[in-house]
Amino acid sequence: MNPLLNLDNLRRDLEEIIREKRLSALFQPIASLHDGEAFGYEGLIRGPSTSFLHSPINLFRCAEQVGILPLLDFACRRAIIESFVAQNLPGRLFLNVSPACLSHPDFHPGATLDILRETGMAPQRVVIELTETQPTHDYEQLKEALLHYREMGFRIALDDLGEGFSSLRLWSELKPDFVKIDKYFVQGLAADAQKRQFVRSIQHIALNIGTRVVAEGIETPQELQVVQRIGIAFAQGYHIGKPLAHPPRHIALDLSETPSPPLPGQGHRNAGGLLVTVDTVPPSETSNAVYQRFTEAPQLYAIPVVENQRPLGLLKRHEVLEFFSRPFSHELHGSRACSHLMDRAPLIVEQSMSLQELSQMVTTAERRYLADGFIITQNGHYQGMGTGHDLVRAITELQIRAARYANPLTLLPGNVPIQEKLETLLDEARPFTMVYFDLDYFKPYNDVYGYVRGDDMIRLTGELLMRAADPQTDFVGHIGGDDFVVIFRSSDWHERCEALLEEFAQRVSGFFYAEHLAAGFYDAPDRCGIMQQQPLVTLSAGVVEVEPGQFENHHQVAAAATHAKSMAKQSAGCSLFIERRRQPPEPLPAPIAA
Numbered sequence: 001m002n003p004l005l006n007l008d009n010l011r012r013d014l015e016e017i018i019r020e021k022r023l024s025a026l027f028q029p030i031a032s033l034h035d036g037e038a039f040g041y042e043g044l045i046r047g048p049s050t051s052f053l054h055s056p057i058n059l060f061r062c063a064e065q066v067g068i069l070p071l072l073d074f075a076c077r078r079a080i081i082e083s084f085v086a087q088n089l090p091g092r093l094f095l096n097v098s099p100a101c102l103s104h105p106d107f108h109p110g111a112t113l114d115i116l117r118e119t120g121m122a123p124q125r126v127v128i129e130l131t132e133t134q135p136t137h138d139y140e141q142l143k144e145a146l147l148h149y150r151e152m153g154f155r156i157a158l159d160d161l162g163e164g165f166s167s168l169r170l171w172s173e174l175k176p177d178f179v180k181i182d183k184y185f186v187q188g189l190a191a192d193a194q195k196r197q198f199v200r201s202i203q204h205i206a207l208n209i210g211t212r213v214v215a216e217g218i219e220t221p222q223e224l225q226v227v228q229r230i231g232i233a234f235a236q237g238y239h240i241g242k243p244l245a246h247p248p249r250h251i252a253l254d255l256s257e258t259p260s261p262p263l264p265g266q267g268h269r270n271a272g273g274l275l276v277t278v279d280t281v282p283p284s285e286t287s288n289a290v291y292q293r294f295t296e297a298p299q300l301y302a303i304p305v306v307e308n309q310r311p312l313g314l315l316k317r318h319e320v321l322e323f324f325s326r327p328f329s330h331e332l333h334g335s336r337a338c339s340h341l342m343d344r345a346p347l348i349v350e351q352s353m354s355l356q357e358l359s360q361m362v363t364t365a366e367r368r369y370l371a372d373g374f375i376i377t378q379n380g381h382y383q384g385m386g387t388g389h390d391l392v393r394a395i396t397e398l399q400i401r402a403a404r405y406a407n408p409l410t411l412l413p414g415n416v417p418i419q420e421k422l423e424t425l426l427d428e429a430r431p432f433t434m435v436y437f438d439l440d441y442f443k444p445y446n447d448v449y450g451y452v453r454g455d456d457m458i459r460l461t462g463e464l465l466m467r468a469a470d471p472q473t474d475f476v477g478h479i480g481g482d483d484f485v486v487i488f489r490s491s492d493w494h495e496r497c498e499a500l501l502e503e504f505a506q507r508v509s510g511f512f513y514a515e516h517l518a519a520g521f522y523d524a525p526d527r528c529g530i531m532q533q534q535p536l537v538t539l540s541a542g543v544v545e546v547e548p549g550q551f552e553n554h555h556q557v558a559a560a561a562t563h564a565k566s567m568a569k570q571s572a573g574c575s576l577f578i579e580r581r582r583q584p585p586e587p588l589p590a591p592i593a594a
Contacts, residue, residue, distance in 0.1 A: 011066040013053065018068075018075040022048050025083035026243040029251050030094065030214060030236045033228050034379050036253035040092030042129065042236065043080035044243050060098070073101045078115050081126075083245075085119040090249055094127045094157060099142055113152050123153035127178060130170070131159045146174055157214070176211060183217020183237070190222040190472040200230050200361065207231075207348045207380060210310070221491065222473055228255065229357075231350030233380060271358050272351030274386035274394060275376050280306040281315070287341055288334035290315055291324050302373055302385065305342045309381040313342030316372055347374035351383055359395050362388065407478035409455055410462035418477040421487055422554035429548035433493045436542045436561040437465065439482035440569055444524035444534035449511070457511055457537065458482055461504070468500040485561070497541055501574040504539045512536060540568035543578040 017023065027041040047053035053062065063072040077095060084093050095112075116123055128149050146156055157178035158170055171179060181202055189195035199215070206213045215227040218237030227235055241251055281290060283305050294300055294317050303315040320341055323329055333340075347369040349358055362369050370388035377383055405416040413421075425432050439461065446454040458481075465476045465484055473489035490496060509517055516522040516536065524534040542564025544557065551557050560579055568577035 007066050010062055011068065013051075014059075014063055014066065014068060014072065017047060017051075017053065018072060021075075021079065023075060023079040024049075024245060025080040026245055027084065027087075027089065027247045028236060028243040029241040029247055030091075030234050031240045031251055031253045033233055033235055033253075033255065036251070036255045038089075038091050038249070038251050039234055040094055040125075040127070041084070041089055041247060042094040042243075043084060043096065045076045045080065045096075069098070070101050073098060074111060077112055081112075081115050081119055081121065085121050087246065088249075089247070092125050092127050092155070093121075094129045096129050096131045096159070099130055110152075112149075112154075124155075127155040127157045129157040129159050129178075129180070130174075130176075143174060160216075171211075175209070178212050178214055178234075179206060180214040180216050180236070181232075186215050186217040186223055186227065186237070187219060188223075190220070190226045191470055196226065196230070196357070197361075199227065199232070200357075203230050203232055204348060207311070207377070212380075222470065222489075224253075226472060229350065229352045229354070231352070231377065231380065270351065270355060271349050271353045271374075271376055271386060272378075272383070273355075274390045275351060275384040276386065276390075278302070278304060278385045280304045280382060281338060283307055283312055283337060283339035283342075285338045286334065287320075287324075287336050287338045288330060290338045290341070291320055291330075291334070294320055301387075304346075304375055304382060304385060305339060306382045311346070311348055311375045311377065311382045313339065313344045314346035314372065314375065315342050319343075343372070346372065348377060349374055349386075351376050351378050355391070355394055355398065359391060362391060407480065410459055410478045412462055412466075412476055412478035412484070414477065415479060418475075418479065418485060418487075419554045421475050421477070422557055425487070425546075426551060426553065426557070430489070431548060432546050433488040434544045434546060434557055434561045435486045435488060435493070435497060436544075436565040437461070437484040437486065438540050438542075438565050438569065440538045440540055441535050442482040442537055444522075444526075445511075445537050448522055448524045448534075453511060457508065460507060460511075461539065464500055464504055464507070468496045493543075497543070497576055501539060501541065501576060505574050508537060508539075535572075538572075538574045540565060540571075540574070541576045542566070542568045543576065545578070 024046045026044040026046060028044060029038045030040045030042060031037070032039040045056055045059070047055070047059045053059045060069065060072065063069045077097070080095060081093070112126075112128075113123060116126065128146070150156065155177040156174065157180060158174065158176040159180045160182040170176075179202070181199060185195050185198050189199060203213055205211075212234065213232045214234040214236055215223075215232050216236050218224050218227065218235045218239045220239060223237075224235060224239055235253075240253060241247060278300075281293075281303055285305075290303060293303065301317045304311055305313040305315060315338060323333075323341060347362070349361070353361075358374075362374070370391075373385050373387040375382065376386050405414045406412060407414050422434070439457070442454065442457075445457070461482070461484060462476070462478060465486055469476050469486055469488070470490045474493075475487040477485045477487070479485060488496070512522075521533045521535055523531050526532045526534075542561055544560040544564055546557060551560070560581075564577050564579040567579075568575045571577070
């Protein structure tokens, strides 16, 4: 029988669970993306394992239905705090609290502090995490309750930003110390430009108002890499660690996926390459002192306002000079703090952000950002500034260089960028998978159907390869003719290749006459000019999985990929061959050729 049908029995069951302390605490680590260690743990709760009330959703829903939600909420806090202290877990404890409980008539201020005193835990280590499961109407009462927590030393976090009923208003009203981005916006953001833009916007707002961001729902290395590149400070999810009753004290998260600075000779590839050192001023600096700096340095266009390494705003030359050109400005405002003259919402970006992402952000944002420049940070700490002029020049250089070495038919990167990409990955000792794609029996097709149709087939191949690759992590190149390569960093490269070959086999059928398709061949001259039955065009892929230290240079990788491609072409139809030899073959004297 459904327990919801008998509320009296349900209430007795819940009260018995609380009284007998049959609630179990689980802890999921929250990683610092600065050092890869545990910043803290979110405390979670479960009911008895054999009960309908094991699920926290059922547990809290039923408690609310029978009118004992505050009682359950307090019992959960006690169970989590006592277990956290008993295990001597490091860092902060994120403690879930429903806003409904804080505004409930039965809410007792100081009850959580009493538990901490009993266990010997400092309130400064506890983050009260608001879980917005229902609409919040009484903001004033909620603010009053949270102010009470803050006065006792607690920190405040807002959970599931972007998912709740009014989370943005809560952020504005309550000014939490942390915000946790809902996992919907994190999962899959490596391949979703709109999600990346949303997360970047949240990070930008957080930097400007002093809130720290936790990205929830990190399940893949690619998602972790993107949130690192955006500059988010903390991460949580199954890739970091699952909820456990006894979680590890050290997680030693691998942060090697963070994009490296550009290598010598490669040019600027990220915002850090545009960095210019600009001396800062604290927010308490006088306006007269700032005016004096601008008048003494005609080349100075902006001054960042920084406190405790955190950028607060930007003082702009033309605005400061114009302000003090007014009558009595020096007399009335010269001794005031310069913070009243600063732009409180400048563009702030992490130095690891790619130039392409930075360019998109600048061009889609307000026009003033291009003229004013932008502040560059590392993990939220001020590093320097960049200018719109330098950004435009760097993007132009990249576009010119890309056009110079691109294949004119597909516009994909050619041999030089392919070699540079391979050398970069080898120098940085990063694992990757090299896949060499080649169209089988393509020359006879060109002879029968003409080069225009042949070019269409090559373009189709390039388009399918681009769709199969992850634009955030993978690299697609066109060697020439009907030869392509994809350098995969995606862990699911095998599934991507299989899906690609299957789609090619379906799409390529539209390139043949019906009679040729029905027969499975057509007559065409071979290389000696003799008419032969030629099979229909297929696609072969040779795979080399490259581990750090396995190959010395890109020539050896190319030789191994060429051998794998040759083996793939020995099988009929669209085929995939994975090179299993660990010893690299003899290096090729020249780059891969068609």
